[in-house]
Amino acid sequence: MSTLDATRAELALLVLYLNKAEARDKICRAIQYGSKFLSDGQPGTAQNVDKSTSLARKVFRLFKFVNDLHGLISPTPQGTPLPLTLLGKSKNALLSTFLFLDQFVWLGRSGIYQNKEQIELIGRISLFCWLGSSVCSTLVELGELGRLSASMKNIEKELKNSNKYDNEQYRAKLKTSNERTLALIKAGMDIVVAVGLLQLAPKKVTPRVTGAFGFVTSLISCYQLLPAPAKSKTS
Numbered sequence: 001m002s003t004l005d006a007t008r009a010e011l012a013l014l015v016l017y018l019n020k021a022e023a024r025d026k027i028c029r030a031i032q033y034g035s036k037f038l039s040d041g042q043p044g045t046a047q048n049v050d051k052s053t054s055l056a057r058k059v060f061r062l063f064k065f066v067n068d069l070h071g072l073i074s075p076t077p078q079g080t081p082l083p084l085t086l087l088g089k090s091k092n093a094l095l096s097t098f099l100f101l102d103q104f105v106w107l108g109r110s111g112i113y114q115n116k117e118q119i120e121l122i123g124r125i126s127l128f129c130w131l132g133s134s135v136c137s138t139l140v141e142l143g144e145l146g147r148l149s150a151s152m153k154n155i156e157k158e159l160k161n162s163n164k165y166d167n168e169q170y171r172a173k174l175k176t177s178n179e180r181t182l183a184l185i186k187a188g189m190d191i192v193v194a195v196g197l198l199q200l201a202p203k204k205v206t207p208r209v210t211g212a213f214g215f216v217t218s219l220i221s222c223y224q225l226l227p228a229p230a231k232s233k234t235s
Contacts, residue, residue: 037211065099101126
């Protein structure tokens, strides 16, 4: 493959990535929390960028609650333990509620809905829902990683003296394990972000800490949304 063809392929992947509304939202999220980190809650340009980007992101999330509502009523994969099923459905319900209530927050902050006190209350309820969904996500990922670990150990026992990395099933489970580990880190850090936004521990989780954790989880989300690179053709 020539340099020009490689460049075209990379640009095509970039276009595919940027065409995703979710990807653009996560890029804006990185800008938002990066600005929060820089401002540390103090008035100025960085705080203005934080607030304006936060409001802009709410437009990307209009009617997004339907996604998790669909996940809530969809059947779970066969063999999933009941506790993990309940945690997964709780996560879907809480996240869907968060996104639904967040639409009313957008209406208030954009000036369409004028009752400031109700908007503040709805905003806090929605953030508590997000906090709850992040806790559920963390527990789900821990449970799934435990199941994967047990499954991988069984494969190792079956392979005995063989190279486990030559086994396709083992490699697939290892890849899934790595993806879930990353998702676990993100969910755990999002708990800190939610605590910071709710100001549940203002002395420990400052706006700068909230911004730093939010920026890192945004980068993780951006990475998770990257399209798989096209396999080069061999002659």
